[in-house]
Amino acid sequence: MEKLLLLGDEAIAQAAIDAGLSGIFGYPGTPSTEIIEYIQASKEAKGKNIRSSWATNEKTAMEAALGMSYAGKRAMFTCKHVGMNVAADPFMNSAITGVNGGVVYISADDPSMHSSQDEQDSRFYASWAKIPIFEPSNQQEAYDMIHEAFELSEKFRLPVMLRITTRLSHSRAGVVIRKEKREQNQIAIPENPKQFILLPVNARRQYKELLAKQDGLEQASKNSPFNKYIDGENKSLGIIACGLSYNYLMENFTQTKCSYPVLKITQYPIPTEMVNKIYQECDSILVLEEGQPLFEEKLKGFLNNGKKIMGRLDGTLTVDGELNPAKVGKALGLEVSEGLEVPSLVAPRPPKLCEGCPHADTYRALNEAMAEYTKGRVFADIGCYTLGALPPYNAINTTVDMGASITMAKGASEAGFQPAVAVIGDSTFTHSGMTGLLDCVVDNVPITIIILDNSITAMTGSQKSNATGRIESICEGIGVAKEHIRVITPLKKFHEENVNVLKEEIAYQGVSVVIPRRECLVWLNKKRKEEKQKQK
């Protein structure tokens, strides 16, 4: 019995390799990044020729996964929760086309927003699209569920979602690995040639088929080894625990036995029969969900005229934030242990740009170039450079979603608020900035776009950027005038020069692009270390 010490993310990746995966597609995003990184580093995956390079964004990634499935092979897609928004178009429609080779979509959610802009719960997407969800409560389940998810996907010919959250993504445990490894599928296109042609006439028929599959999916959930009804003699309360919340429940019963009936749900759709049993047998129900109250809302209903349902909606648990053992203990009315208070002298260490970071030099130059205008004109994006919002820089005014810097600056400029400046990273630019740039060129909007090129996707830990070596030619190809694509080197010794370039382009009444180019230091050090290691 081989037991490996694996992060939740790594357990998913190893399972996919063992389950006959042919390709994995995704864009980096905490806490999902380690899944693809594990496959990229795996000799086994290399030997099996599993494709694993980073996609330009989540939409292109998911579509490529779907294409691989069309060709008959097993494919996986990974993203962080907000990446689901980018991939929403292929996601919803892939529930209608269904799949050929098995497809598993991994969404790693981040309740409590440890490194995110919101705490949306991806189960809503899967529930909306009417596809099954697996929600592991531990690393071993994550490993085992991937095998099951691919089987289920091919059995019902539907994509399947596996949803995890930060805690499991980034927590290690021993995982028992299967000895027998599944071979990859052979190439075989769908038997029904119309399956992937979503003309309304086909889509209507296939939507009916999707609806007709729901009973079978529910039956699969009911018979699943991952869903369990654990009886208890105290029927005053029944507990429905979804995914990771089951652990926090059980943590409160390490010394004593839980006397309440518990329904553990880690495979969806939630089986009505099991819910009905606990609802009928118990006087009230506590729903534990890591994330937003998806199931609690359904069970409670609009009028809430059934039995007492407790959870996030009635304040028994907090509506926002991730759960923990103490929150669940308090919800059960248990006495929970407390430690000491944090002494008031403890100061936070907020994240900040590294010593010597190229972005810092760019922001110093930008602040000086913008000094002659009124404030509030710099629209930024998602990346390390978002930290330019904090002192000592105070250089940016917005950060909303991937690519929004360019398009929001465009809208502001079109409102007459000129000059408007966008600040976007190299990888974010190719992810979602290029289309916005085309809009700017088509409308010939006065705007200056600063594309910070540190040659890597830095914030998520140095993943290869698809923009590297291509930025000028992309901008030129989209239609930015060559003389208004300026490359600068963000170093102290070029400060005056850089300020002047920025001033000139900001004053220009058209679309201009300034590319401050210098390698990310964290990545540079990593690269040097790796090279040293190789030489040894």
Add this chain to the structure above:
Amino acid sequence: MKIDIILCGVGGMGALSSAAIISQAALDMGLYMKQAETHGMAQRGGDVQSHLRLSDKEIASDLIPEGQCDIILSVEPMEALRYLPFLNKKEGWVITNENPFINIPNYPEKDVVLAEVKKVKNSIVFNADKIALDLGNPKGTNMVVLGAASKYLRIDIEKLENAIRSIFGRKGEEVVMANINALRAGREVADKM
């Protein structure tokens, strides 16, 4: 046997390497373990922490419940204080290096920080940096602190040494021995107390 540990410090100080060594030793001993980390944004200089749980029975939560942590093992004194809500008030230990890592303008006075750590019922506060430096291994602070904590970990020091060997083995015997020596020096400190 059940032991809950929080390892903490500032990014780049090696708190997570210590976690990996204990985890490896625990796995070799056939114990159940869970180790939750904060990764977050990749910048260095932020606070890092890991919840490490070991047990001879299956472990439910990846997070240590508040008030139940047996040892806070820190390479930086203010960081040790940040996780006090998790510490078992009566029986828990705080074991920390005494030298501050100052990368913020509002870092409190060192003496005040150390006095605050010493208010905890069971604490070991010592100059692990100096011990590491004297050994000619200035990056070995984390191993010195781990060595001091080993007395309370209920894991044989030999098991930790084996784990160091398996984790650092590919970096060569010199690195392995430097870390093992730092570990042993830390243990001596705890034994003398």
